[in-house]
Structure formats: C-alpha cells, structure tokens
Amino acid sequence: MKPIATLLLLWFGILTAGAQIAEDITSLETPVLDETSGLLFYKDTLITHTDSGGKAELYEINASTGAVTRTVEITNATNVDWEDMAQDAAYIYIGDIGNNSGDRTDLKIYKISKADYNASDGKVTAEIISYSYADQLDFTRHPNQTNWDAEGLISYGDKLLIFTKNWADNKTNVYAVPKISGTHSAVLVSSHNTNGLITGADSSPDERVIYLIGYSNSEAPFMFTIHNIPEYSLDLFSGEVSEKIADIVTLGHQTEGIALYEITPTTHRIYLSNEKLNTSLGPIKIKIPAKLMGIEIDAQTLISN
Numbered sequence: 001m002k003p004i005a006t007l008l009l010l011w012f013g014i015l016t017a018g019a020q021i022a023e024d025i026t027s028l029e030t031p032v033l034d035e036t037s038g039l040l041f042y043k044d045t046l047i048t049h050t051d052s053g054g055k056a057e058l059y060e061i062n063a064s065t066g067a068v069t070r071t072v073e074i075t076n077a078t079n080v081d082w083e084d085m086a087q088d089a090a091y092i093y094i095g096d097i098g099n100n101s102g103d104r105t106d107l108k109i110y111k112i113s114k115a116d117y118n119a120s121d122g123k124v125t126a127e128i129i130s131y132s133y134a135d136q137l138d139f140t141r142h143p144n145q146t147n148w149d150a151e152g153l154i155s156y157g158d159k160l161l162i163f164t165k166n167w168a169d170n171k172t173n174v175y176a177v178p179k180i181s182g183t184h185s186a187v188l189v190s191s192h193n194t195n196g197l198i199t200g201a202d203s204s205p206d207e208r209v210i211y212l213i214g215y216s217n218s219e220a221p222f223m224f225t226i227h228n229i230p231e232y233s234l235d236l237f238s239g240e241v242s243e244k245i246a247d248i249v250t251l252g253h254q255t256e257g258i259a260l261y262e263i264t265p266t267t268h269r270i271y272l273s274n275e276k277l278n279t280s281l282g283p284i285k286i287k288i289p290a291k292l293m294g295i296e297i298d299a300q301t302l303i304s305n
Helices: 004-016 114-119
Strands: 023-027 036-042 045-050 057-061 068-074 084-087 091-096 108-113 127-133 150-156 159-164 172-178 182-192 197-203 210-216 219-227 255-264 267-274 277-281 284-288 291-298
Touching: 036 084, 036 091, 036 197, 036 267, 084 197, 091 114, 091 150, 108 114, 127 172, 150 172, 159 197, 210 255, 210 267
Parallel strands: 036 255, 084 150, 127 182, 150 197, 197 255
Antiparallel strands: 023 291, 036 045, 045 057, 057 068, 084 091, 091 108, 108 127, 150 159, 159 172, 172 182, 197 210, 210 219, 255 267, 267 291, 277 284
16 A cells, blocks of 8 residues: 555646556446455456455456455455465465565465365465565664565466565565465565566466556556566566556556456456545545556567567
8 A cells, every 4th residue: 555645746647647558447346445456367257355454355356347246255364465466276375565664574475275265155264475585684664665565476487476666766676485385585586677666466377478567656557568588587587678668547546456368378458456546636636446447468569679
C-alpha cells in the first residue's frame, strides 16, 4: 500500500492524462476488493487478494463483471502485507513481502497445493517459507525510505524470485529463495535501474518472458519485459530488457496486480488490477474504483534493440 503523499503528482495527472493502452474491463466488487493487490490467472480464472490488513483469503473473480465467484481462506495465514502471487505446476505462492518501513522480521511466502485448492470447500492450509534478506543488516524503521520493500513475486525454475520496490534508489533488486518450507536467506541475484517502483511481476508459462509493472511520482504506471535470459541464470537482467513501456494506464491509477494469459507463445493477454482511490487535491475530488484492465501484447515486438 502506498502513502497518499507520494501519489499527489499522479492524482493531479489524471486531469491531463496521456496515452492509455490498457482497456478498462470492469470495476471490481466493492468493498471486498477495494485494495486488490496480487493477481493470478489459473484454470481460466483470475484470482486476487487484498494487501496489508486484509483477510487471509483468495478471491476468484469474474473477468467480465468483477464479481467474486469463490473465496478460499488460508487457515494458518495472516495478511500482514500480501503483495503478489506466483504459481508453478503444483503450487500457488502468496507473497507476504510488503515491507514499507524496512523493519519486518517476519517476511514469508505461503505455499498452497493446487490439488488442495481445487478440492477445497473454502479453506486450505499452507506450507510456510520464511525468509530474510541475506544482505540486510539494518532493521531500523524508515517508512518509504529503504530498499527492503517488495511487491513482485514469480516462480522461476526451482526458485521463487522476489522483486524489491526500492524507495531509496528507484531500482529493483531480485532475490532468490528456495521453494521449500522452512527459514531461508534470500540471496541477491540481479538488479536493474527501473527509475521507478516495481509493484508486480509475472512470467509466461515457459518462463522465457517476464513482465514487471511499476510507477513513479512523475509518470503513469509503466511496464518492462525481459526476454532471452541466459539458460539456468538467475541474473534475469542479463537478458534482453525492453525499453520502459510508459503510460500503460492513465496517471492516477494505483496499479498493483499483473497476471498473464498466454494466447500463443508470443501473444499474451495481460490483466492489470488497481486499488480503489478516493481523495482530494485541493477542491478537486478524485475517485477511481478498484478496476480490472487488459492489454494484448505481441511479446516479440517489445525486445530492446
């Protein structure tokens, strides 16, 4: 969740918004999805969750109407600050990785069997992957000033990769943790100057294309893609990184979730979700509902030259 102060420029920009390539699909059910955060496409269904302080639940949503069609509670979980989801063939992973103040010592990822999820009558129990950053030595509380916040999570081979939201230097660092329950050190494996804050991540089913979304105080939400990553390498940014794809939605949207549906190996349908926003900028009332948006992308055209 982002503080109001950092978004003033974004909110003002809604009045003078530029290009918009994502199409609005529908508003999301309110109030349950007002703070939608992670987004996942699984079994032809979109799944989302809310962020800090929300219920420890996953919500299946109708991609046309935004209505919640199924709710699954994670019985042994707490939503401290859930920020993103990932999946592999057998599991769904929920990242309790939000760390705005840089002082959390209880970071974790919930690992849910897809077999249990599919058969569930509304409740499942998760395995727990706890972690800390191997190179974090200072846990002093500094709200929105550190490089230890994170909002992006993907499955990549036998690892989970966490993309940090660096308030201090506007880069993103990639940390790897094993998919095994227990307590682990997250190891730094890659880094990139995104000149903005990363808020979500997803990958194609073959893990050959990775999508990142983010925002900054001076521009509308943006996206990067990564292609042609060297085989077996966790240094994702040693692959081909697209130019920043600016203005994927209009200024003012608090875009958080991204989920990929593969139409063909090179044609992807990207779903985006944003949180509800009700605020004022002087006499101007700004209201944006929690929404679902979509973009169809030819992934091959996004590779940088």
